[in-house]
Amino acid sequence: MRFVSLPASHSFSHISLSRYIRTMAQSHGNNTGKKLIRIDVSSDSVCPWCLVGKKNLDKAMDSSKEKFNFEVRWHPFFLNPSAPKEGVHKREYFQQKFGSRSEQIFARMTEVFRGLGLEYDTSGLTGNTLDSHRLITFAGHQGFDKQNALVEELFLGYFTQGKYIGDREFLVGAAGKAGVEGAAEFLENPNNGVEEVNEELDKYSAHITGVPYYVINGKLKLSGGQPPELFLRAFESAADVF
Template sequence: MEGCAKFMASDTGKKLIQIDVSSDTVCPWCFVGKKNLEKAMEQSMGKFDFEVRWHPFFLNPDAPKEGVKKSDFFKMKFGPVQYEGAMSRMTEIFRGLGLEYDMSGLTGNTMDSHRLITHAGHQGYDKQNALVEELFLNYHCQGKYIGDKQVLLDAARKVGIEGAEELLEDPTKGVHEVQEELKKYSSDISGVPHFVINNKYQLSGGQPPNEFMRAFEMAAKDGA
């Protein structure tokens, strides 16, 4: 289906707010945006039902599959002074969300994580959301490398995704679908996280919860 009506009623009779998120698993602001979106959703549960769908984006499409040391990569990217400032800022922001920001481990190509996330979407958006959460925690808080097949399998097992091993055994499986998703949802944006609410209202970056709540209200009025 190419698009959805601006407004659909859910089974509960509440208005359904659909949120399409373009994100990369190695982007800390995507995790911050997810947490702030969830706070806004929690505060709006009495009014709306929600469906959140995750779509791929590649911050570094040419990143090596074998991975490189995260701290080395970002020191080279930002320079040592900017690196220290950026890390202390992210540490503070993550602490504000009750999380510990961890710069240990490797960073690298995220195609396999996006193949798995796209695959999970076919088993339900709640499962997909749980997988995205687990991968964000793995990478940003636990020093795990999400290019590592075992890390991906463990995350899939933990949240109940079926067929993950079969998918990851074949490096070509699901790649076309990821590329189609990329073209459809992320071809016109230059950064993530990027949120589209009810196919109309767009927000970018780690927005505070009240900005999401304002967008929910505008989307609901449109469908009144």
């Protein structure tokens, strides 16, 4: 989908965000001469197109890192808020949800993932993603680089290794690989982070119906697993916000 300017109602209920972007841009500009591109991503941990979009976004950022500094923040979205915490088999769930189309969907995602050098794994369980969102939000307080690394580990584990997104051991292991400290203790209390996840949902995801969804410098919005070229065009356009 093409990117478009946000409507006036969105630009800027975020006055503080605007000030923050300008302040950070000046800071980065003084040090590196690069402009800051801030990317807010609404995503669910069991959305395959969110992994596709992340990989393409990473490519776009890597190819333009000499020109821009980037700050990526991940925000929660629930494709199925009522998904069971105990989990159900992926294939069984998708067959119930999509019927005869499920095998076509699996075949399509297998093709797309292979284009990224990944193998799409349909084994294992799927289910409620609240704990993953609690952990992602928690990681953001330790740095957005760590948060981004955690999202990567969760995606790869769930989509390519058959890991269950609700498994505490998997979540803690992914946090360790991403350098996030205190994950086990944080997740032990099921109430930790829930209020913040709900606040993030209201602020970033209440107006959308699907993911991945990106807001770039509070100005441009994109949805879907876009190719790197479209992200590059969006960076150039969004840089004019300063």
